[in-house]
Amino acid sequence: MHFSNSIGRSALTRLSMFLIAAVSLATVEGPLAQEVVRVGGTGTGTLLIQRLIEPYAKAHPAVQISAIMPPMGSNGALRALASGAIQIAVVSFPSVHPAKPEDAGTSNSVSWVRTPFVFTGREVGAETKLTLGQVADIYSGRAAQWPDGKQIRVITRTDRETDTRVLRGISPQMDEAVSLGLKRTGMPFAENDVDNQKLLERTPGSFGAIGLGQILLEQSPLKPASLDGVLPSPENLRSGAYRIEKPLNLVIAKTPSAATLDFVRYLQSPDALKIAGLYGFIPARR
16 A cells, blocks of 8 residues: 555656646747847838748747837937847948947947838829929928929928938038928928828828838838939839938847847848848848
8 A cells, every 4th residue: 555655656746747847848938938039220121120020930930029119210229229128220321320439349230221212292193203403492491382382391300310311411402401491390290210101191292201112111102203314213223323222221239149140141131132122122232
């Protein structure tokens, strides 16, 4: 009887140990054990990342990629990266600078993709043809009405926004026009790329700039105007016929995790770039 009880206790102990091991294994392999790689940045870049997550996730079930929305912008993403809140920042600076001087040397940047930076609005159709001089007149306020008499309402961004920097860098004439435009009152103001798109779509008489890739990603009804006789297409951007672009760069910490590095490699792979190409993005210049 005593011997039988010993066998019962031993079997019970083994069963308990098996159950504990099974629970532990399930915990390690389950969703709670996934390494999380958080990506944040400009709206256009974050929207593109969202399209690229699913193919990667199918092949890497142990890693969870999280694209932070609403977009935090390029400057906000660099600050979040420096604090460790995200692992990858997607920024649209033509060249990447640290969020703070003390962060210099603590991150790595990778040129990724680019898309035509286009002028559009509710009154702009596929047949709309503009010159750069006309665009400058609209931003400065010298041209205040559409041909039908409707008021032109420029969607503005702050001076620290990278889109504003891109506009300023087009030409000295545009730099001056943007400065004048920022002083105008009563114009709609966009907090980020997504807000900019919504205002362009919904505001009567709207006019502004946006990445072609974002229009295609969101299946927006916005139509880009041709500029100086050139259609803002990926092909024309690649050839140099259209020269205004919105670049997207990837920034990671100096000591990234293996999962972070692997996802960044995937984003630069032919498979990922092929998907990005469906939405009007082409590889960055090397």
